[in-house]
Amino acid sequence: MTMREKIEEAAARYPDQRSAIMPALLIAQREHGHLPGLVLEEVADILGVERIWVYELATFYTLFHTEPVGIFHLQLCDNVSCMLRRSDELLRHLEEVLGIKKGDTTPDGLFTLSTVECLGACEMAPVMQVGDDYHGDLDITRIDALLDRLRATVRQATGADLAAAGPPGE
């Protein structure tokens, strides 16, 4: 299905097209990786709604990204339950091995590092979401193994040895 078809299918669930803006933005973000202005305008045109309605949602909800993010968006929870399980040490480690600060993306475009509010998986704190997946009961060893697996996924997909171009500290 094209993006337009997916959005139209989602819109059929509501009596009012405006309700379909959120699902449409989620669909568009999956398609494009993030939501630049042109995509927001396309969504507004497909649904036939005011552009400002689309913009105001894209900038209100934290899961929408109007700026590009890395292939892997590392979203480390640092709310209370994870903080009590030393998420701050994991953040320092991630910043060190990736060579970036939270909020930034590695120069190779592989990783964006963010801290997020509670992911609702406190039984496996400290926890981090990467793409669709939750990774729990994390420690430094598991974080390192996870980063290696993620790099290997990209190597397999592209055939290029991106690790060679990766940041120092491996």
Added chain:
Amino acid sequence: MFEPVLLRNVDVADGHLLATYEAGGGYRALAKALREHTPDEIIDLVKTSNLRGRGGAGFPTGMKWSFVPKRAGKPKYLCCNADEGEPGTFKDRIIMERDPHQLIEGMAISAYAIGAETAYVYIRGEYTLAICRLEQAIAEAYAKGYLGTRILGSDFNFVVHIHCGAGAYICGEETAMLDSLEGKRAQPRLKPPFPAVEGLYASPTVINNVETLACVPHIVVRGADWFRGIGPDKSPGPKLYCLSGQVRKPGLYELPMGIPLRELVCDYAGGPLPGRTLKAVIPGGVSAPLIPERGLDVGMDFDSLAAAGSMLGSAGVIVIDDSTCIVKVATRIIEFFHHESCGKCTPCREGLNWVVKVLRRVEAGQGAPGDLEQLEALCKGIFGNTFCALGDGAAMGLRAALAHFEHEFVAHIEERRCPFH
């Protein structure tokens, strides 16, 4: 020995599939409701059971349903609040991931009771596995005739749609959720009108939490007396408790409402980590004021916790041990509320900004005499002066930390450093 009801399928292989759910007696409650009861009888049954909302506020579910006008001349809606954002809470995620049919059956019976033919499940966007499992389960339920038109040969028609949230805690507030569902920025509405009269698309709407809806099939099958026989009469039923933080066995526990907090933390969840002692427990997600160790003999139900100056909230029980700085915890909690403030009303938006600044400087050892008085003055300006409970929750949590652990705040200011670093 308490028999788990809500979690009975959670550790079963393929517990999320319809075949497993049916093998355990699933959808018999829906069949019974449609064949043996009128909608009003279901409302009365739930009223008699004393089921109170599991999302946090504890409002009586049957009474909420009875506020929906019988002849509205408009479609009625059921909304399932699955936007589980209260830090320390993960019960609804686990129900949806591992036993989604329990929720679907609960929704179908509830919709029949209030006369709704459409439901929206507002589920937080991060919960990708729960979304996927719920989508599969809804498709299975349609295929077997538990959803759709003329369900199980009755005149009842019912469809369920999933609506994914996009990372805004405020959507857990029911009127903000309705605005979000209508495609607006999620900001609470002024009440009245209440959603039961004028909710989604200005139509009568009931909003219930996932766990609340999951209780309904069991009440239909086992009866209101069974439900009321578990825990305190005014706040009864099986209850899901989310244990996290500095405790040996974090996880989801199903136990009677009213179980003593100390028993929950020390017996079921194994107590503090090796070599540590308990300092405080947050009993109901970060909106609930913390309780110091000496107060842990309180019952985990709406009324007992309210009487103890805290609240059951979402039953997200966060355990804090003696290695942890309360000022750091309080600062992190207020940072959360500040981040999630929707910006609609000034006391919450501006007040929490001030509170965060003062708390951060106290935690960093740069506090000044008078800072604690300033924090109390800010709490006074926020509490009771906001559109919704977000600001109240922030102020109550901070006040409890100040009341029970004032000495830690004072030590930060006098020693000009965090004593825990």
